[in-house]
Amino acid sequence: DAKTTQPPSMDCAEGRAANLPCNHSTISGNEYVYWYRQIHSQGPQYIIHGLKNNETNEMASLIITEDRKSSTLILPHATLRDTAVYYCIVRVGGSQGNLIFGKGTKLSVKP
Amino acid sequence: IAGITQAPTSQILAAGRRMTLRCTQDMRHNAMYWYRQDLGLGLRLIHYSNTAGTTGKGEVPDGYSVSRANTDDFPLTLASAVPSQTSVYFCASSRDSSYNEQFFGPGTRLTVL
Numbered sequence: 001d002a003k004t005t006q007p008p009s010m011d012c013a014e015g016r017a018a019n020l021p022c023n024h025s026t027i028s029g030n031e032y033v034y035w036y037r038q039i040h041s042q043g044p045q046y047i048i049h050g051l052k053n054n055e056t057n058e059m060a061s062l063i064i065t066e067d068r069k070s071s072t073l074i075l076p077h078a079t080l081r082d083t084a085v086y087y088c089i090v091r092v093g094g095s096q097g098n099l100i101f102g103k104g105t106k107l108s109v110k111p
Numbered sequence: 112i113a114g115i116t117q118a119p120t121s122q123i124l125a126a127g128r129r130m131t132l133r134c135t136q137d138m139r140h141n142a143m144y145w146y147r148q149d150l151g152l153g154l155r156l157i158h159y160s161n162t163a164g165t166t167g168k169g170e171v172p173d174g175y176s177v178s179r180a181n182t183d184d185f186p187l188t189l190a191s192a193v194p195s196q197t198s199v200y201f202c203a204s205s206r207d208s209s210y211n212e213q214f215f216g217p218g219t220r221l222t223v224l
Binding site: 032034041042043044045046049089091099101102103 | 153154201203211212213214215216217218
């Protein structure tokens with residue numbers, strides 16, 4: 001699986017959009033970008049994933065650059081409950097086994 | 112039950128004791144996983160099961176065993192607990208082993224003294 005790089009921490013004002021970047025410059029053509037988050041003391045939670053097209057669901061949007069070397073997770077209207085560690089994971093579609101969680105980005109949403 | 116549950120929520124255990132952490136899911140998922148999470152080390156896979164009746168070793172399997180007698184349950188056993196097994200343990204499941212959307216339980220906080 002390709003290596004990912006994320007900033008260790010970010011702040012966001014409540015009600016504003018939170019944009020979390022992830023670099024994955026060595027991503028290969030069959031690798032997807034997955035995002036999970038972990039709210040304090042809880043189990044990780046799947047958010048969204050994509051291959052090359054932008055994706056949106058009820059939780060977030062995922063923007064993947066045309067060269068696929070980076071992506072951005074967007075929480076359109078961050079709330080205090082979105083304070084969590086966000087993990088960007090790159091993985092071959094259909095591959096088996098565990099997810100590899102790096103250190104992620106600690107997002108703090110402030111009132 | 113809705114989703115994936117774990118028991119107990121937390122436990123303090125004397126070293127050398129045997130302990131089984133329970134995990135149950137009601138989503139009829141084929142694949143299940145056990146991770147441990149330690150400060151500074153992230154989540155690491157202990158054991159996994161791609162389908163009922165099969166299990167496999169993850170990154171850190173030593174000192175742990177699992178069984179998968181049916182689709183719903185995936186218990187993790189520490190035969191003789193040691194202090195280095197103090198950790199938060201998460202069980203997860205996915206529709207099948209090639210499906211990367213994993214659903215995680217709330218975790219079990221285990222302290223071995």
